[in-house]
Amino acid sequence: MTDLLPNFVSGQWQSGKGAGTALYDPVLGTELVRVDAHGLDLAAAFAFARHQGGRALRSLSYAQRAAMLGAAAKVLQANRDAYYDISIANSGTVKNDTAVDVDGGIYTLGTYAKMGEGLGNVHYMLDGQPARLAKDPLFQSQHVLTPTRAVALFINAFNFPAWGLWEKAAPALLSGVPVIVKPATTTAWLTQRMVKDVVDAGIFPAGAISVICGTAAVIRSHRAVTHLSVRVNIEADSVNCALLLPSEAADGQAIDLLAKEVAREMTVKSGQKCTAIRRVLVPEKLYDTAAQAISARLAKTTLGNPRNDTVRMGAVVNREQFDAVHTGLSHLKAQAAVLHDGRSHALVDADAAIACCVGPTLLGTRDAAGSDAADRVHDTEVFGPVATLVPYRNDDLDHALQLIGRGQGSLVASVYGTDPAALARAATELASCHGRVHVVSPDVASMHTGHGNVMPQSLHGGPGRAGGGEELGGLRALNFYHRRAALQASTAVLTQLEQHP
C-alpha cells in the first residue's frame, strides 16, 4: 500500500479513518500516495482555525504577517526540487509547466510579502480620506477596513496545486484571516507537501493554516459551508479569447504575435489553464493565414513523457480529463473544421494505452457566416490543448465584440495590434465582460507577461459565466478579507486612529 497523507487540522497532523483515495501518475499509470479525510472533527477544526488562528493573526500587524509570508516563500524556495518531482509524477507536467505552478506560487507569495511590508505596523487599514459631514470639519466620516473575523476555506481545482494554494492564502493570511485549504484530490500531494514544509518550519501561529486532503463531498456537507450569508468567491469556467484587430496586415507583426501566443497558450500545461485561449478571433480575410501560422507552431510540439527532455507537452491530469477532452472535441467538431489535428502527434517515451497525453488541436468555423451560426464554441470550455479559430466580418470590430460577448463573461481576453489608440479603444470595450485584458503590441513583444499568466499585480476573475469573483489585483485582494465600516466621529477621535506609513 502507498503512503496515506495526513491532514493538518486543529494544530495537529491527523490521518483519515478510511481506506483512502489513490493518486496516480498520469503518464506511467502507477499509484503514488493516498489521501483520506474521513473521521476528522471538522467542526473542531473550523473553530480552532477561526478562534486560535484568527486571534493570533489579528494580534499581529500587516508588516509582521508580511514577514511571515516572506519566510514561507524562503522555505518553499529551499524545497523547490521536491515540488518539481511531485509535479512531474502526479501532474504529468514538463519543467516549464511545473514552473508556472510552483515558481508562480512562490513568486505570488513573495509579491504579497513585499506589498504587505509597505502596509506597516498597523492592525486595520484606512480607506480613503475623512469626509466632512457638515460645513464644520469637526465631525467627519472615515472609512476603515478591519480584518474579517472568519476563516477562509479554499476548495481548489486540480490544475494548480501550488499556485492555487498561495495566490489565495497570501492575501488571506496578510489580511489576518486563517486559511483551510482543501486541494483537489487528484493532485493533493503537492499542496499537502508545501503546507507541511511551512508548518514544520513553524512560521505561522497555530490555527493559521490547515490542509484537508479528503473528498469534496466531506467538506461540502459541513454546516459551516452550507450555512447562509458566507462570503463566497467563485471562479467558474471561461471561454477566453484572443482578438486580432481588423486593420492588421497578413504579413504584419500582429498576426505573428497572435499565432505565437495562441500556440503557447494551447500547449502550456496541456491547455489545462482556466485562463487559456479557447477562441481566436481574426478578420475573415486573414483566416487562412492565421490557421497556417498557428498550425505550423503546433506541429512542432513534441508530446509524451515529461521525463524526456525533448518533450514539450506532457499529459493531462488523469483518465477522466483525457476522456472529457475527447468528448468536448467531438461536441465542437459538429460545428467546426479541423485545422490542425492532434492525432498527428506521435507519443515520445510513453505508451498510448496508458499515458493520458492529448495532441494539440486547432478547429475553425470557416467564415463569418459560420461564426454567426456556431454556438458551441462560445459556451464549451474543452479543458485541454484545444482552440477554435472564429473569423469575423472584415473591418467590423463590432462583429468581433458581439461574437466575443456570446461567451457571457470571461477571465481574460488578449488583443493584438499595432495602433496604440485602436488597442486602447478595443481594450476598454472588452473590459466590460472580462476580468483582465492583455494587450500585445510589437513594442512589448519580448516582455509582455503572456495571455494566460496570472500576475499578482492584476485582477484575476471575471463576470458572468466566469463566476463573478475577484482575486489578486495587488492589494485589492485584501478587500475580500476585510469588513468596510464608516467611522463617524469628532476629528479629535479620528486623529487617534492608527496611521499608515
Place this chain on the structure above:
Amino acid sequence: MTDLLPNFVSGQWQSGKGAGTALYDPVLGTELVRVDAHGLDLAAAFAFARHQGGRALRSLSYAQRAAMLGAAAKVLQANRDAYYDISIANSGTVKNDTAVDVDGGIYTLGTYAKMGEGLGNVHYMLDGQPARLAKDPLFQSQHVLTPTRAVALFINAFNFPAWGLWEKAAPALLSGVPVIVKPATTTAWLTQRMVKDVVDAGIFPAGAISVICGTAAVIRSHRAVTHLSVRVNIEADSVNCALLLPSEAADGQAIDLLAKEVAREMTVKSGQKCTAIRRVLVPEKLYDTAAQAISARLAKTTLGNPRNDTVRMGAVVNREQFDAVHTGLSHLKAQAAVLHDGRSHALVDADAAIACCVGPTLLGTRDAAGSDAADRVHDTEVFGPVATLVPYRNDDLDHALQLIGRGQGSLVASVYGTDPAALARAATELASCHGRVHVVSPDVASMHTGHGNVMPQSLHGGPGRAGGGEELGGLRALNFYHRRAALQASTAVLTQLEQHP
C-alpha cells in the same frame, strides 16, 4: 373607486390589468389610491431599460449624468409640498419624519450630483495607478472600472419611499446603469409620484428610469430576477446598538448624550428605521440612571394624528405592522422588564380603534447576569418605537462587545464617551461587525449627524444578519455598478486611456 396609479415601463405609462391593491391612510383608515402591475410585459420592460436606457446612459459622461441628477433634484425640490401631503396621508408621519425621507432623498441625490461632477467628462474610471509587471516600466497593468451593462432592479422597503428610491438610483444612474424601482406596495404612491415628476420633466433618456407598482410576487417570479449570477445587494434586519463606555460617570455628559439619542432614535418615524437603536448597552451601575434619563424623554413624546402640530410621533405604516410590533413586544417581555410603557401615552386627535399608533416602550434586562441569559433581545428587531436596555459588567468593555456581537452583525452602532483614545479603540473594535460606527462625544454634541441618519458620505449596510450589503459611502457606491478589469498593456497604449480630472 380611488385612482389606479400607472406604471412607467418601456418608456410608457401603463396601467395594470387587475383590480389593484388599495393604499390606506394609517391614521384615518381611508383608502387613498390603488396600484397594480398585472399584465405588464416585464421581459420587454427589462430589455428596453437594459438596451435603450443602458446604451443612452453609457454614451454620456459621468459629468453629464451628474448634471441630470442635479436637474432631477431641482424638480423634486419644486414639488416638495406634494410629497409632504402624500407622506402624511400614506405613511402617517409628522413633518420631521417626512423630512428624513423626502429631504433626505433630495439631499442624497444632490450630493451625488456634486460628487459626480468631479468625475469629469470620461466614460470609465481608472482604478489606482499603473503597476509595473516587470523591471522595465514599458509593460504595465492599469485597473479600470467600466459601467456594468445591466439594469438595476430595486425592490424597496415601505419605510423610505422617497429616500430609498434616490439613495439607490443616484449611484446607479451616475454609473450609467438604468434603474427599475419596485416600491413596497403599502407606500408606493410617493415613489411613483417622484418618478412621474422626473419623467415629466424629461431629464433622463428613455429607459433610464422605470417604476412598477405591483406586488413583489409579480417581480420575483420573473426569469431575469431568478436567473443565476445576478449581482445582488441585500439589506436585511439589524439589531443595532448604542454603547456607553465603561468609564463614564452617572452625572457626566456622555450619559445625557446617550439618553437623548436613544429617545430620538426610538421615536423618529415611530422607530420604523432599519438603523434605529434596538439595544442600549450601559455599565450595570448606570442601569437605573440610564433607564430614568431615557424614560423621562420618552414620556414627553406626544402621540397621534400627524396633522395636529402638537403631535411628535404619528402612526406606524399599517395594521399589519401595528400587530407585528405588539407581537414582538410580547416576545421580548418574556426576558425583560418594562421600564417605560408605551400604553401610558394617550392618543391626540386620533381614534385608538382605527389609528395605527404605538407608544414608545423601553424594556430592560435588569442586570449583567440577566443580559447574559437573554437571547431574544439580540435577534429580535421589533420594527417600531421599542428598545431594550442591556447592562454589562462594570469596567468590562469586552463583556459589552461580546453582548453586542450576539447581534451577529448590524448596520450601525453608536458609542458615547468623553475620552478620544478610548472612543477610537471601541470604534475600531465595533467596526468588524458594523457597517457604520457613530461616535458621540461632547465636542460634537450639537453637530453630530445622528445614530440613525444615513449620510451619503458614509457606508450604509452591514455584515452577517444585516445582509452583507454595501450602499452609499460616497463614490464607493459606484463600485457595485461597475466591472473591474485589469488592462495589461504597453505604456504607449495605457497613455491613450481617458484621463480623469
